[in-house]
Amino acid sequence: MTSPRGLRSIGLKTIYTTGREDLSRSFFIPLLTHSKTYDRGVGYFTSGWIRKNAAGLAHFAMNGGRARWVTSPILSPNDLIALSNVNSLSDSPEVLENLFATVDELRDALEADTLNTMAWMVADGLMEFRFAIPTAELDGDFHDKFGIFGDDAGQRVSFLGSYNDTMKGHRNYESIHVFFSWDENSLDSVNEFEQRFARIWLDNEANLKVFSLPEAVRARILKYQTDERPYPEPDVPDIQPAGLPLKDAPEQQNRWRHQDEAIEHFLRAERGVLDMATGTGKTRTALGIVRTLIEQNQIETVIISTHGTDLLSQWYSEILKALRDFDNQLLIYRHYSDYREREKFSLERQDAILLASRGALPAALRTLPPEIAQRTLLIHDEVHGLGSPSNRKELQGLSDSIRFRLGLSATPDREYDEEGNEFIENHIGPVLFNFGLDEAIERGILAPFNYYPLSYETTDEDREKIRSIHATQAARKKHGNPMSNEEVWTRISQVYKCSPAKLPVFRQFIDSHQHLLERCIVFVETQEYAKDVLEIIHRYRPDFHTYFSGEDSHTLKRFAAGDLECLIACHRLSEGIDIQSLNNVILFSSARARLETIQRIGRCLRTNPANPDKVANIVDFIRDNDNDTLNADEEREVWLTQLSALRALE
Numbered sequence: 001m002t003s004p005r006g007l008r009s010i011g012l013k014t015i016y017t018t019g020r021e022d023l024s025r026s027f028f029i030p031l032l033t034h035s036k037t038y039d040r041g042v043g044y045f046t047s048g049w050i051r052k053n054a055a056g057l058a059h060f061a062m063n064g065g066r067a068r069w070v071t072s073p074i075l076s077p078n079d080l081i082a083l084s085n086v087n088s089l090s091d092s093p094e095v096l097e098n099l100f101a102t103v104d105e106l107r108d109a110l111e112a113d114t115l116n117t118m119a120w121m122v123a124d125g126l127m128e129f130r131f132a133i134p135t136a137e138l139d140g141d142f143h144d145k146f147g148i149f150g151d152d153a154g155q156r157v158s159f160l161g162s163y164n165d166t167m168k169g170h171r172n173y174e175s176i177h178v179f180f181s182w183d184e185n186s187l188d189s190v191n192e193f194e195q196r197f198a199r200i201w202l203d204n205e206a207n208l209k210v211f212s213l214p215e216a217v218r219a220r221i222l223k224y225q226t227d228e229r230p231y232p233e234p235d236v237p238d239i240q241p242a243g244l245p246l247k248d249a250p251e252q253q254n255r256w257r258h259q260d261e262a263i264e265h266f267l268r269a270e271r272g273v274l275d276m277a278t279g280t281g282k283t284r285t286a287l288g289i290v291r292t293l294i295e296q297n298q299i300e301t302v303i304i305s306t307h308g309t310d311l312l313s314q315w316y317s318e319i320l321k322a323l324r325d326f327d328n329q330l331l332i333y334r335h336y337s338d339y340r341e342r343e344k345f346s347l348e349r350q351d352a353i354l355l356a357s358r359g360a361l362p363a364a365l366r367t368l369p370p371e372i373a374q375r376t377l378l379i380h381d382e383v384h385g386l387g388s389p390s391n392r393k394e395l396q397g398l399s400d401s402i403r404f405r406l407g408l409s410a411t412p413d414r415e416y417d418e419e420g421n422e423f424i425e426n427h428i429g430p431v432l433f434n435f436g437l438d439e440a441i442e443r444g445i446l447a448p449f450n451y452y453p454l455s456y457e458t459t460d461e462d463r464e465k466i467r468s469i470h471a472t473q474a475a476r477k478k479h480g481n482p483m484s485n486e487e488v489w490t491r492i493s494q495v496y497k498c499s500p501a502k503l504p505v506f507r508q509f510i511d512s513h514q515h516l517l518e519r520c521i522v523f524v525e526t527q528e529y530a531k532d533v534l535e536i537i538h539r540y541r542p543d544f545h546t547y548f549s550g551e552d553s554h555t556l557k558r559f560a561a562g563d564l565e566c567l568i569a570c571h572r573l574s575e576g577i578d579i580q581s582l583n584n585v586i587l588f589s590s591a592r593a594r595l596e597t598i599q600r601i602g603r604c605l606r607t608n609p610a611n612p613d614k615v616a617n618i619v620d621f622i623r624d625n626d627n628d629t630l631n632a633d634e635e636r637e638v639w640l641t642q643l644s645a646l647r648a649l650e
Contacts, residue, residue: 032056037150049165072142158193182561271429273407278602306381365398383407387420444648449616451644497525525589
């Protein structure tokens, strides 16, 4: 069972006070009911809070939700001094006794069904506790009070205030301030709360020491379980971090078995590229490799690099999620956009991850000592971009001493660029594993799609531009400065991509298919051409926006959150971005090579937990051809028509 509606459906306010409302009824229970994750840092936590919010926790359990509390154990000053010198709560008998008393208090204070529910949630891994003790310059309690809820669709709600998770918190005059991920004015606050909780949970926060729940205390809690779970067995998420065991879900293990196969291939080779279709879990597979190599004590440093701030930020979010199930306490450093942490990483590389832009990568590799390089995993995401002339120049020879090198891409080959392909193979390694779009659709990992090829004829203006290109080609050849075939193709394809002949065809088609502009990305070649497309779209809906290179990423976040229904984009959105609710893609611009097309259509083929019967739609433009030989558009039409006929077999 998943939550029937998301967090946005609740109608939350920005401020709540105990003087005006019951915080359980108006805030916590609705949020728990519609959430899949709940992270809470709070000074005090007692059984009364569980009893008062039991209704929300029951729904949360049925949703397969996971809740994590970092709280302050109620300890004497002597206990605090003792804890600052131990590595585990189990080393302190006094603390164990105190925590046992807390569990016994739960037994006495809660009704049997509520306590049983909590015990089962702990047993199922849906509820987890850790304890924080201030250290070094601080000698008081962990007294923070903030939290983050998350739903199926990736929406998040964070809050901050004076309220403790106790019954007294309801009797006091308390207030909490609320922030929403779908509000661009508070998104940064939501992200900061999420990142701060991750640092605390992993014991990476300055002047704070965090302890896991002692096994003996956990065992005491589990004694309160009855023979039968008091709620339906929780759902196991369909996509899990690769390398982590799937619980009681053999059909899901079967569906996602390609991730484990890819991991095995890489671990044997230690160097190479995983060719996996967009949406089939390249990131999670890579994190499974990270976990395995660390558990085998073969690496202690990870460097991840790719192009684009949005994709690096997505990596950061995925790493934080994966660390929920990861015992090793990894430090995460970022060097892209406004983050400048490469030098910090160079000072503390052990048990550390560096997320770096392609531009920052050469400096990071130059300062990597050989002995550390032998215990480093280097990951290049969207590895096809690595073969550009500038990257070849900057990165030549810099990774030779790194033992483990991994490339990720849905399309690793650079068509028409043998030098680039040769560099990728020398720098990273050969393709080790393939898992294509056809296999992913048939296995139900990617959504099936309907394909709409729209035929158009070039205009007189188009043909004149092409004649001009050929005239330039002849003139340059005559003067000893010939154009390469690739340069000629590029110029001619630019004419086709921006042909005005497509516009009336699109206008006529969309008039009877207006629904295809909902949850839609329209790919165009230039900003100038986008203006003509916008004039047509504006007739049917107002909630659209452009998203070109250099634009604020808040536009993309607004689209992901549902505030915008339609984006008009150029190249920048082709790679890596995960928006599960995207249903439709319109291709005014398509490259001769399949690389770009695979990246673009892959955006809408991702399955959506909120819409399990999703069927995507792809609209394409096919140039008429009088020749017997298929042109590039017609080759693409044949290929996509074949793919569109596929449906899930598993």
